[in-house]
Amino acid sequence: MRYWIAVLAIAMISGAAGVLFLLGQNQPDAVVKISLTSAPFPLTVGTSTLLVSLTDGTGAPIEGATITVEGNLGHLGMLPMTGRGNTLVNEVYPVRITWSSADDWIIDVIAVLADETTVIREQFEVYVYAIPPFYDNPAARYRSVSENTEIVTANADREHWIIIAQGTQAVLRQGHGEDSEDILLKVGGQDTLVIRNDDIADHTVGPFFVRSGETIRQRFTEPAVFQGVCSISDNGSINIIVEG
Amino acid sequence: MTYRWMILTLVGLMGLSACSGGDQAMPTLHGAIFDPPRALTDFSLTSTTGQLFTLSEHRGELVLLYFGYRTCPDFCPTTSIELRDLYQELGESAERVKVVFVTVDPERDDLESLTRYIAAFHKAFIGLRAEGDSLQSLMGQFGVIAERRPLGDDPQSYLVDHTASIFLIGTDGRLQAQYLYGKDYQDILSDLKIILKATPRTN
Numbered sequence: 001m002r003y004w005i006a007v008l009a010i011a012m013i014s015g016a017a018g019v020l021f022l023l024g025q026n027q028p029d030a031v032v033k034i035s036l037t038s039a040p041f042p043l044t045v046g047t048s049t050l051l052v053s054l055t056d057g058t059g060a061p062i063e064g065a066t067i068t069v070e071g072n073l074g075h076l077g078m079l080p081m082t083g084r085g086n087t088l089v090n091e092v093y094p095v096r097i098t099w100s101s102a103d104d105w106i107i108d109v110i111a112v113l114a115d116e117t118t119v120i121r122e123q124f125e126v127y128v129y130a131i132p133p134f135y136d137n138p139a140a141r142y143r144s145v146s147e148n149t150e151i152v153t154a155n156a157d158r159e160h161w162i163i164i165a166q167g168t169q170a171v172l173r174q175g176h177g178e179d180s181e182d183i184l185l186k187v188g189g190q191d192t193l194v195i196r197n198d199d200i201a202d203h204t205v206g207p208f209f210v211r212s213g214e215t216i217r218q219r220f221t222e223p224a225v226f227q228g229v230c231s232i233s234d235n236g237s238i239n240i241i242v243e244g
Numbered sequence: 245m246t247y248r249w250m251i252l253t254l255v256g257l258m259g260l261s262a263c264s265g266g267d268q269a270m271p272t273l274h275g276a277i278f279d280p281p282r283a284l285t286d287f288s289l290t291s292t293t294g295q296l297f298t299l300s301e302h303r304g305e306l307v308l309l310y311f312g313y314r315t316c317p318d319f320c321p322t323t324s325i326e327l328r329d330l331y332q333e334l335g336e337s338a339e340r341v342k343v344v345f346v347t348v349d350p351e352r353d354d355l356e357s358l359t360r361y362i363a364a365f366h367k368a369f370i371g372l373r374a375e376g377d378s379l380q381s382l383m384g385q386f387g388v389i390a391e392r393r394p395l396g397d398d399p400q401s402y403l404v405d406h407t408a409s410i411f412l413i414g415t416d417g418r419l420q421a422q423y424l425y426g427k428d429y430q431d432i433l434s435d436l437k438i439i440l441k442a443t444p445r446t447n
């Protein structure tokens with residue numbers, strides 16, 4: 001009996017070790033990061049180049065990876081647009097891809113590292129413009145869905161985040177915007193409003209005018225109600241209600 | 245993208261202290277903090293001092309800027325009085341702070357009447373007057389809105405609905421914070437003291 005228990009225990013330990021070994025081989029390194037920008041920035045209809053940056057924990061570029069990019073509109077019947085790159089140029093992987101429509105695109109970036117087993121993924125929500133807008137910010141980049149989620153949830157018990165997505169103004173002009181909802185805050189609880197403007201246009205949210213690329217952070221210490229213009233919603237107005 | 249602007253109000257994560265946010269520029273301040281501080285296009289406007297007021301000439305000082313008009317019945321006098329109290333409580337530090345009022349009603353607020361108006365609150369306060377594109381350009385930098393609301397048939401009889409905030413321009417000439425209408429002046433005073441303490445005199 002003891003013999004079989006010992007055999008079983010060894011088998012289980014070996015199996016667990018094997019699984020851990022395989023997981024260790026295939027799990028992406030947590031510090032490997034994918035960043036995304038484009039030339040031109042922002043993207044416009046037609047063929048353009050996505051610039052995918054793959055960095056390790058020290059921020060150094062990772063060589064030898066293969067990058068696959070897939071862009072989806074999420075419309076029925078629309079085929080995804082794909083591109084591939086495996087050459088590091090000026091510390092980024094250029095990936096040529098054609099955008100067939102001025103719209104919101106979901107871009108999946110998949111990086112297979114040189115070991116051919118480690119796979120890193122990131123998803124980006126990017127608006128593609130019909131006409132090249134005037135925009136001049138060499139440091140501009142797209143923020144991944146996971147990056148946004150991380151920042152929004154990090155202090156969710158006290159911070160209420162509004163992330164104004166890139167392309168918000170263009171979408172509103174297309175008539176595809178959404179009405180705003182009241183922002184409810186609570187003094188002593190979730191009492192800090194943070195607005196980050198990732199759009200290429202400036203925006204007004206109630207009493208706050210937030211330029212492209214800016215983040216504004218307001219902590220409320222007293223109950224109040226602010227009504228005002230809202231340039232990020234279809235109905236054009238918003239209420240910020242701070243409860244006691 | 246289903247939602248153009250993402251509002252997530254997730255509750256339940258264990259709290260971090262109010263000052264632990266890693267990307268907060270100045271977490272202890274009471275105003276709405278701009279990150280990064282907004283670069284402002286320099287401007288030079290007619291002022292109640294008799295000389296042009298040029299923003300870039302006030303580097304090293306803090307500038308509290310607000311917009312309004314002389315016949316405003318509520319926000320402007322209330323804010324001006326609060327700023328007067330703030331200014332007086334600054335003591336010697338007041339020499340490093342400029343309080344600047346910009347009229348959004350240049351048609352009725354000529355320089356003479358504006359001078360009398362602003363001096364009624366504090367002799368050190370400065371009134372600025374601009375018209376047309378100069379005024380619009382300045383307002384645009386701060387996202388200030390001003391719309392006339394007629395009170396009757398007389399074209400000279402109207403109120404002006406306008407942005408009711410105080411803007412804090414830092415010693416580097418960049419927009420650092422915004423204080424919404426109703427903010428206790430003691431909170432603003434506290435912020436100024438923190439910033440002044442952190443910013444040694446340059447001369």
